Amino acid sequence: MVAEKVILAYSGGLDTSCILKWLLEQQYEVICVLADVGQAEDMQMAREKALKIGASEIVVADVRQSFAEQYIWPAIQMGLIYEERYLLGTSLARPCISVALVEAARKYGAKYLAHGATGKGNDQVRFELCAYALMPELKIIAPWRDVNFCERFQGRQDLIAYAQAAGIEVTAKPATPWSTDANMLHISYESGVLEDPNVVAPSSLYELTLDPLTRAPRSSKRVCIYFEHGLPTGVEDLASSHVYSTPVEMLKYLNDLGGTYGIGRIDIVENRFVGLKSRGVYETPGGTIFYAAHQDLELFTLDREVLRTKQLLRDRMSDYVYNGFWFSPEASYVRQCIQLSQQHVTGQVTMELAAGYCRAIARQATGSSLYNKQLVSMDEHGGYVPQDAAGFIAINAVRIREHARAFGAYDKH
Amino acid sequence: MVAEKVILAYSGGLDTSCILKWLLEQQYEVICVLADVGQAEDMQMAREKALKIGASEIVVADVRQSFAEQYIWPAIQMGLIYEERYLLGTSLARPCISVALVEAARKYGAKYLAHGATGKGNDQVRFELCAYALMPELKIIAPWRDVNFCERFQGRQDLIAYAQAAGIEVTAKPATPWSTDANMLHISYESGVLEDPNVVAPSSLYELTLDPLTRAPRSSKRVCIYFEHGLPTGVEDLASSHVYSTPVEMLKYLNDLGGTYGIGRIDIVENRFVGLKSRGVYETPGGTIFYAAHQDLELFTLDREVLRTKQLLRDRMSDYVYNGFWFSPEASYVRQCIQLSQQHVTGQVTMELAAGYCRAIARQATGSSLYNKQLVSMDEHGGYVPQDAAGFIAINAVRIREHARAFGAYDKH
């Protein structure tokens, strides 16, 4: 009998290495796929490890450019942010990785997809919904939802023992008392000591950003970010006039710079799609700078009422992406709508970076602008007739006066 | 003939002093009302000045406690923020001041209300809508919308000349090349050199906050903010364990502390209700800290779906308040709805303050909490059955698979 082929989303770490071994024990042929989304992982070592354990193949898919251009860039353009603070670093990587997984499934003719995401988290949802959207016939194996697997591996110690028995190399690096997910956009930290939301995260946790209090520079730095239709097209170091102009370069530059300044740390309790509240600490240095710059330019360039509608759509899209619905009818639709709104979001924003924060301090539209210096000036009319405001207010007051007439004038509160 | 009585919203400055004189010239009897909302103004000098010019009466209304308790506190509870960045410092003061103006109108039997707000701004709308709501029969005199007044006073120089001719003292303090509005919650800066949104605001502009780069402390500071039903009930200096517990004290403490740390500066282009885009720089040190703390606790304590609805209502309420509809059927209604949502927003948040920024780093609910450490833990089930997630995902995928069946599987983008 020919073994069924499984694509395993492989990371090189302890969990997916044990899962690889366990899948082999279940008589599957396993093709590992390791998607490089910019995490600092030794891909060569991971490759060798997988083959040594028994993978029939390991595909290292460098999707960094695709991740930047087709996931992070649209997210910046759309202004995505979950629950007003989380910039969706992990959520955006999942569909990108899923594309690589599904491509491998098609190439190798695999019917199964296995992943190491836990049964309480969002990532299982994201991987599986993406897989169903891209290749509906795919079957999922989620060991951390498998009763037998869960009984066998009740904690990290069980995994280590299993690995050692199977000759799987267990990394010398001592495990941190939290779990992390890293990519080009961010690193997230959760679980372990972070599970008590009233305990301050240890300062040793942060990997992408320097401590703004003790290690960041004392002086500030200015960069100019250029946008076309809401998409970043250039980042200029205003000191050197050097301009970074590909998404990967821009992101790397602002990640490095933002990291040096300790920008983009957040510590939140968020709502998972599966109904739990979970504490997460995130570092998103470059993403934070891009988000703030885009927000500033958008408010500067969009008509007020267009902006109101766009923000409603943005809130919906942020939920879709967090919940795993990147590939869905609603996300496709809303994404197109939001992109339509960005037609005039073209211009540049000067950002000031300092230890622990950044902010927009100047901005300019390319070409025509809805900002009208003459119109707003206290010293000229610019076509605005102040007397009109009296009628504007009086008519806006009609409902208020009618309410007062019918139900009494407002009291103080 | 008995002169008609006018209530003049008086500030003590050049504009309203000239308006006072001008109203007297129009044969009105003028009662000046100077509302103390915490601006750093010499009330005694303003009083004398008004009487000297010819006001029949000047009322200095100390509304600071009311401003804190009945406007700022609800705004914190509701999480109000305009266009995602402006904490509504001026917008909230206007209804509070309007109450004082209307109280004087009632007390003195005045039929008219005069103010010095310009014809292009939001404040004229706010003052007048509030006045109509509180005392619908009041008539408005807005000199900056009066054609004769505007022709006579075409610039600051005309006002100065008029004042000097009338023996009105013109302040020795040289005018800044921008205009400001100050109160307990914030100082705003606009106009003048700020009218070019691509020119960086001068560092000399900021009055409430020290320069985070050059003058703020190097070390961070932690405070704990306590909330009941979304309202701040205490601020604890964690170093000294001293707790501030009245709104006025809490606000003063966090304003001073936030000011020292240079927290709460923003520089934005915003959409005015009258249809213009306008550039504003704001300093809101204490308000920024309260906002961030409340946001953190709210996300921690509210059910996800309740939060989604509350935020929609919050966005509407922020627009109502910015636009001047504090006293309106819709604001009364939405405010009640938002307050209902805050029933369980009770607990404490630890805030870290550092030069230029603050952030929540720990939080705790008082009493029962929707955060469930057992439930979210990777090491225990806590009543959650991971296997259920498979069905959850499969059913969520039904629509996605149906879409793929009908219109083809999703391609990558």
Place this chain on the structure above:
Amino acid sequence: MVAEKVILAYSGGLDTSCILKWLLEQQYEVICVLADVGQAEDMQMAREKALKIGASEIVVADVRQSFAEQYIWPAIQMGLIYEERYLLGTSLARPCISVALVEAARKYGAKYLAHGATGKGNDQVRFELCAYALMPELKIIAPWRDVNFCERFQGRQDLIAYAQAAGIEVTAKPATPWSTDANMLHISYESGVLEDPNVVAPSSLYELTLDPLTRAPRSSKRVCIYFEHGLPTGVEDLASSHVYSTPVEMLKYLNDLGGTYGIGRIDIVENRFVGLKSRGVYETPGGTIFYAAHQDLELFTLDREVLRTKQLLRDRMSDYVYNGFWFSPEASYVRQCIQLSQQHVTGQVTMELAAGYCRAIARQATGSSLYNKQLVSMDEHGGYVPQDAAGFIAINAVRIREHARAFGAYDKH
């Protein structure tokens, strides 16, 4: 060993009779609960049948008054409607029935709840979410999701054979080629011949309403419906001046009258919560009349902007109720918010009923009203200054003109 107790949501029909028998075979002790929500069922016969099959107890819970007062009345007050057409007749009954089921579970100390809802439908979700909310420790038995049960009973014939073998009386009434759900508010029809959405529903299907074309009266009829705070408080037959004044009476009267006139039939394809599209035909005679009357009075009595927010909340609430979240944090919250909006929805609406439709033709508020005949009259000013409208329009045009200035005047489309 003592048998575990199960509460079975029993209908007296073939499905739940077979489920009862099957549960007994699985060694459960079964307490049947038959909730009377106004369906035309012979309760006594059902009682005897259940006992004969082997139920240890059968509880006939007459929840008609509770259904009317605590579910239908709030739904009318909130204006609930799903996907703009479905008045939620079944969705509202489920939480009401669930309360009866849970009360029985508590009374008899049962740990299990069984129901006959299918695995593709909404009702399983509604029953189970309500049960979890009311008695979180309850365990669910859903035979139509049980693999063994489903294999054994693959169609109606298997159920009939099983029933006959077990001596369960199979109703003489031939089965309709569709399934129905009936209660005080509506009858729904789905499945069978209705599964082809392009086939017109047979005219023999309708049970609650007469054919408006062939059997309804030729003349129209007027009734007046009275509301307080959005809740119906009386229905007056304008011909006889008789007033019906309890919810149960009012509903019965308008169901009978609306049924005679053939009012309230809809034929739709709706979106189920589990992701399917499903075709349903519904008859809701009284509910349709109440809905239209309330809608009319609400628009008449509510401030425009309050209405806008209320309708947003109404749309959310309609989804919550359809999806089974009657007892949930979000439904509790939004329901309170909507009720707040109804403070002034007090008055009366004259409805014209005719064959196949009804419509509001006159309305009046009790006490003060936001409708102001003087204000709207073309013949008087009523305090409105027409000249103000010029300024109102001019200021509203600012954004439009600015857009034209920046990006060109609008072309025709």
Place this chain on the structure above:
Amino acid sequence: MVAEKVILAYSGGLDTSCILKWLLEQQYEVICVLADVGQAEDMQMAREKALKIGASEIVVADVRQSFAEQYIWPAIQMGLIYEERYLLGTSLARPCISVALVEAARKYGAKYLAHGATGKGNDQVRFELCAYALMPELKIIAPWRDVNFCERFQGRQDLIAYAQAAGIEVTAKPATPWSTDANMLHISYESGVLEDPNVVAPSSLYELTLDPLTRAPRSSKRVCIYFEHGLPTGVEDLASSHVYSTPVEMLKYLNDLGGTYGIGRIDIVENRFVGLKSRGVYETPGGTIFYAAHQDLELFTLDREVLRTKQLLRDRMSDYVYNGFWFSPEASYVRQCIQLSQQHVTGQVTMELAAGYCRAIARQATGSSLYNKQLVSMDEHGGYVPQDAAGFIAINAVRIREHARAFGAYDKH
């Protein structure tokens, strides 16, 4: 001195004839524009009348096709409806007429635009906002907001006296005690005896529709309406198989048919943009049938979550159109978004027309459909695994159970 040219939106009636005369008295040169939007007006007689009064030119612009194709058709596609009942017949005509007015202004080099809309209504806003958007430099003359004009003409009698004195023919037709606005889409009735919202509109009022009780046919009629991307592309008389296929033909056919059946009458109190509540009676026979058919097909063909977002946008667009913002940044934007949603709204709906109402009774998508008979069938699985629903429900219950854990199980209400 050369007289300034004014474009007058001329109707041929008493008001605009007097305005024409009055403008001539003010020394303007007046070019009358009479837009034919399908109102039953004698265009030739109106032409002669205008010239006789003294218009230097009269342009009769036949915009019926443009009205149908570029205003009514998009409105059907978008599902526009104001306050859930009004199909926007007048609101849609105003931008169409404004285009004709502005074209004349450009052709004749006129700087002024005059209209006969009142100062309390919506139409002044619609005409003027459209004019500003299309030709920002145009100046508006609104006699009904002119103090002198209003003083001179305080009622209909003053107009008649003025007309008679000026030799303007006053129509023999006795004035109705209400005002009307008619076009291809609807007739509206307001003012006069309708100002008391509790007085039933007289049955003699209706012009477009026969009395459904006394004059409509007893038998029903079926038509099939075809849509592509949400736009009607054909209406088939199912009895004769005749298909109408241009917008003008389709609209005429359904207006005639719907009129015969007395379909599309509503009687509402609506909220005007200027803050008043106003009572209106409307007849929209064809539009009502199109609306219901489109609504049915849209729900049938759209993904649930896409529909949810589309309806939010629809509600906003309906307000924009009612308020006069057809040509505005927000309407342009939202219209594009809604059109994107209609990609798959292609198919046909069978409508049953009967005296007083119509309803969808069958529907079919062209090509692929999200409706899946196999999936929803009670007799087959169609790829749906009923067991998955258990997990779906359990995970959806997590938040509900957590709320019960923290704050107690739900009580009954």
